[in-house]
Structure formats: structure tokens, C-alpha cells
Amino acid sequence: MEKNLDSKGRWRNKIVAFRVSTEEAEQIDACVRLSGLSKQDYIIKRLTDREIVVQGNPRVYKALRNQMAAIYEELKHLEKCSEENEELLSTLRLVAETLYGLKGENE
Structure with a gap:
């Protein structure tokens, strides 16, 4: 098994894996893209309850632009929630919170 040294000098040689549905995977991927993290x-941050x-x-x-475009397309097809x-x-x-946070960062 290959060991990986992270930026804090820790050996990351343990693998944690789990199964998710296609919808859950898409939601996780969207959250990852919007976070800017790997x-x-x-x-790791979500599971260890770190900010x-x-x-x-x-x-x-x-990612925000693309996600908003996708949401807009979905909203155009919806008649009611x-x-x-x-x-x-x-x-x-999540997108709204992220945009609000980025807006506050630039002011």
C-alpha cells in the first residue's frame, strides 16, 4: 500500500470508502466544487465537524456560475416546489450562503 504524506507531515495510508446513490454523489460533488477544496x-472537514x-x-x-445556471434551468421547469x-x-x-460569504469577504 502506498503511503501519502500530507502538508502537515502526517502519513495518510488508511483508506475510507463508502457507497452513495447517484443523486448523493452529485450533491457531494456540487458541495466540493463550491467549497474550492479537494x-x-x-x-474530512465535514466528517470531523470542522468549519x-x-x-x-x-x-x-x-463553479458558482455553473451551479446557478443549472439551478436556473431547473427552476424554469418547475411549477411548484x-x-x-x-x-x-x-x-x-449552499450557493446563496457561499455567494453571501464571498460578498462579505470582498467588502
């Missing part, structure tokens, strides 16, 4: 760092601080950079802004749209609403809340 998937590994994002999941995730989004640093504005071109990659995060592009239902439980089926809970994932979309959750992602929309």
Missing part, C-alpha cells in the same frame, strides 16, 4: 479535504471556509478563486466562481426538489433547494441554499 474532495478528500472537504469530506469549511470558502476562499474565492476563479475555480470557485466558475415539492419534496422531490429538496436536493435542488439544498444546493440553492
Whole structure:
């Protein structure tokens, strides 16, 4: 097994894996893109209940733009909000919180 030394000098040689549905994977991937972190760092921070601080950079802004465009397309097709749209609403809340945080960062 290959060992990986992280930026804090720790050997990361343990593998943690779990299964998720396609929808859960898409939601996790969206959260990772919007955080600006690697998937590994994002999941570790979430599982260890550490704060995730989004640093504005071109990659995060592009992810926000793309996510907002996707949400806009979905909203155009919706007639009313239902439980089926809970994932979309959750992602929309995350995008709004991230944008609000980035706005505060620039002021």
C-alpha cells in the first residue's frame, strides 16, 4: 500500500470508502466544487465537524456560475416546489450562503 504524506507531515495510508446513490454523489460533488477544496479535504472537514471556509478563486466562481445556471434551468421547469426538489433547494441554499460569504469577504 502506498503511503501519502500530507502538508502537515502526517502519513495518510488508511483508506475510507463508502457507497452513495447517484443523486448523493452529485450533491457531494456540487458541495466540493463550491467549497474550492479537494474532495478528500472537504469530506474530512465535514466528517470531523470542522468549519469549511470558502476562499474565492476563479475555480470557485466558475463553479458558482455553473451551479446557478443549472439551478436556473431547473427552476424554469418547475411549477411548484415539492419534496422531490429538496436536493435542488439544498444546493440553492449552499450557493446563496457561499455567494453571501464571498460578498462579505470582498467588502
